[in-house]
Amino acid sequence: MDIKEVLQFADELVCVQTGKHLDDIQDTVIKGVWQGHTYEEIAAQCNRSESHVRDVGYKLWQILSEQLNEDINKRNFRSVLSRLQITRSPIIIQNNKHQNNTHNFNCYSYNSNKNTKNNDNEETSSHYLTLSPKITHFYGRETELQTLSHWLINQNNRLISVLGLPGIGKTTLVKHFIDLNLQQFDVVIWKSIKLSHSLDNILTEILTFTKSNNTENNKLTQLLNLLNQKRCLIILDDIQEIFIPGQLAGKYKPEYKDYKTFFAKITEIEHQSSLILISQEQCQEMICIDEELYPVKCLELQGLDNTDILKTQKLKDEENWLNLIKLYEGNPAYLQRIAILIRNIFQCRVSEFLSDGLLLTEDMKYQLNELFNRLSTVEQQITLELSKYNQPVSREHLRESLSLSSMDLINGLQSLNRRYLVTPIEGEKTLFNLSPVFREYVKIDS
Structure with a gap:
């Protein structure tokens, strides 16, 4: 296919779904991705922010x-369309959103080489993401x-x-990775420890969902067999x-020490799957694991320094946005x-707000109080x-x-x-700096 055919094909599919043809930005995104350009390069071409272009692309792939009936994203867009063996012929597509309208286009039929299943529910049954968040913006x-993708797809780390502070974007990052790479895994399952603390319950739910539950082996052995037979995330x-x-x-906690054994088995036993742990604090024994010897990685998230995060907030004084971001450590939830x-x-005046210094809302205080109560x-x-100090402090000073x-x-x-x-x-000496936002909370609370 040449780019003209790709654009016409995409235009007709988008029109079926939305009732509208491709706009100029969608057109530019498809052209750019087909030609191998990055979102940053495409954004420069259409004079838009990279985050806006990324959002447009994400909606197009959906x-x-x-x-x-394919999992399409920026990385596989060209290869999937090439594999579909698209040829020109009239086809009829039923628009599911408008049941009374049937669209007849002189566009393209396609023949997928992918093995498909007759039952749509069976085709998607290996993805259990009902407990995962819906991501509307990604900044x-x-x-x-890219790091997460390299570790999971290229290196197959188990x-x-x-890791990172509450609200820093851990869950958003992982969910966005899944949205882009769902097709890379046979089974994808998202579980929240807040909703189900017991490892035994979680293993039961996973085995039941994947229809791997039997009475021959214990649940951990059954799960490890599943991780070896299929590529699971x-x-x-x-x-x-x-x-x-x-x-x-x-x-x-004493009642959850079985997780320690579970995590150890995931790293020690050979299989083709991966487990992602999202947490505010790291397991102590994980710190001692040699990443050169074991397929284990830690991704620690810092605050953002990108003003795109404020562009949907309808704030004024854009020249002060970066100062606001720095004041609140680039934490998306705080911002x-x-x-x-x-x-x-x-x-909406950021400059007026900044004149009052660092302020904490009541819900921020509540979250920081929970964090403080977790401390020893x-x-x-x-x-x-x-x-007590607005600058870093030495260990010697703390000891005195x-x-x-x-x-x-x-x-x-x-x-x-x-x-x-x-x-x-x-x-010359190692100094220790307390998070400015947490410092402000501790001052208020004490």
């Missing part, structure tokens, strides 16, 4: 996927997305932790729920709540001391100011680092 995580969200609050980061405050109280007594003492043993202080600092609340800063 439409084409539904119309062609500034292209590098992390256990990946996606299993996501466990909110892993921090199985850790003890009030203790150092990553210590299992969304603050944007609402700026719209309601400051008439030692960690709480350290954060209270660090909150706090009645803690050297070991307790070191373990506390390490645990706070694993929670992404304290950052070590290298120099």
